[in-house]
Amino acid sequence: MNMPKIVISKQVLGRLDAMLGTTGYDHLGKLGAYLLDELARAQVVGDDELPPQVVSMHRKVRFRDDAAGRETEAVLVYPEELGTVPHALSVLTPVGAALLGLSEGQSMGYQTPDGREKTLTVVKVFR
Amino acid sequence: MTTDRSRLGPPAGRHLPPVYLTLHDCSRLRALLATERARVAPQVRSVLQREIDRATLCPSLAIPADVVTMHSRVVFRSHPGQPQESRTLCYDEEDALVGGTLSILTPLGAALIGLRCGATMPYEALDGRRLLAMVEAVPYQPQAHGRSVGQLRRLWPARSAGAGRPDDDPGPSAA
Numbered sequence: 354m355n356m357p358k359i360v361i362s363k364q365v366l367g368r369l370d371a372m373l374g375t376t377g378y379d380h381l382g383k384l385g386a387y388l389l390d391e392l393a394r395a396q397v398v399g400d401d402e403l404p405p406q407v408v409s410m411h412r413k414v415r416f417r418d419d420a421a422g423r424e425t426e427a428v429l430v431y432p433e434e435l436g437t438v439p440h441a442l443s444v445l446t447p448v449g450a451a452l453l454g455l456s457e458g459q460s461m462g463y464q465t466p467d468g469r470e471k472t473l474t475v476v477k478v479f480r
Numbered sequence: 481m482t483t484d485r486s487r488l489g490p491p492a493g494r495h496l497p498p499v500y501l502t503l504h505d506c507s508r509l510r511a512l513l514a515t516e517r518a519r520v521a522p523q524v525r526s527v528l529q530r531e532i533d534r535a536t537l538c539p540s541l542a543i544p545a546d547v548v549t550m551h552s553r554v555v556f557r558s559h560p561g562q563p564q565e566s567r568t569l570c571y572d573e574e575d576a577l578v579g580g581t582l583s584i585l586t587p588l589g590a591a592l593i594g595l596r597c598g599a600t601m602p603y604e605a606l607d608g609r610r611l612l613a614m615v616e617a618v619p620y621q622p623q624a625h626g627r628s629v630g631q632l633r634r635l636w637p638a639r640s641a642g643a644g645r646p647d648d649d650p651g652p653s654a655a
Binding site: 392395 | 501502503504506511537538539540541542
């Protein structure tokens with residue numbers, strides 16, 4: 354599968370790198386390895402240079418489950434921020450990790466915790 | 481390990497030791513290769529690309545302490561029988577700032593990144609000689625240093641927090 358180009362800010366890369374190194378990386382299994390690979394191949398930009406159409410931490414995103422055709426809105430957060438905003442989605446979930454760095458219109462495959470392959474598409478990123 | 485291989489002498493390139501890269505280094509090296517293509521010698525570029533592609537990635541704080549990372553001090557020999565040297569592995573632009581550095585954009589620097597202490601790596605010098613670098617020690621690694629500083633902070637926290645753990649404070653609601 355051809356992986357879409359992903360973009361991430363320096364600050365988010367640093368924080369996720371530290372988070373993976375201090376908490377939970379071993380427990381994350383495949384998701385941790387996936388996130389490391391994604392972050393390593395991402396294009397890194399300055400914190401002020403992240404294009405508005407890119408999914409990033411604390412940005413609200415509307416995305417589509419491609420098989421079901423259903424659209425969902427979520428705000429991407431760090432795990433410790435869950436419950437602080439409505440519709441929070443942890444970046445340390447398969448869907449959250451897949452969304453990170455995608456631009457509007459891009460699709461990404463991911464694996465559900467029970468092993469099914471699914472695809473999502475970013476519909477809109479709100480600032 | 482077969483007897484055939486030992487008769488072939490130094491490994492010819494297919495037989496490479498494992499390499500480990502921190503997420504941070506991998507990301508920066510990838511960007512370096514993408515943006516500075518013209519400045520990097522083609523041989524070095526292909527070696528760095530190969531190492532990035534085959535490396536085991538680690539979160540920066542989880543990298544083993546004996547792995548050569550960017551800005552690590554590394555004690556090595558550039559080839560068996562050569563004198564032992566000690567240098568700090570640097571990005572090229574930092575060379576002028578500190579003494580005793582080794583640029584990642586040299587064949588030797590590209591060979592050393594990601595190796596563990598004791599590992600040997602075949603590489604080709606700019607003049608075409610085939611050499612075998614060996615890592616003998618990693619006396620300073622930024623990530624390991626950061627971890628030990630963090631441990632010290634936990635053992636001896638700043639004075640303001642030293643009076644007692646915040647959890648032990650019953651707080652106003654307990655009154």
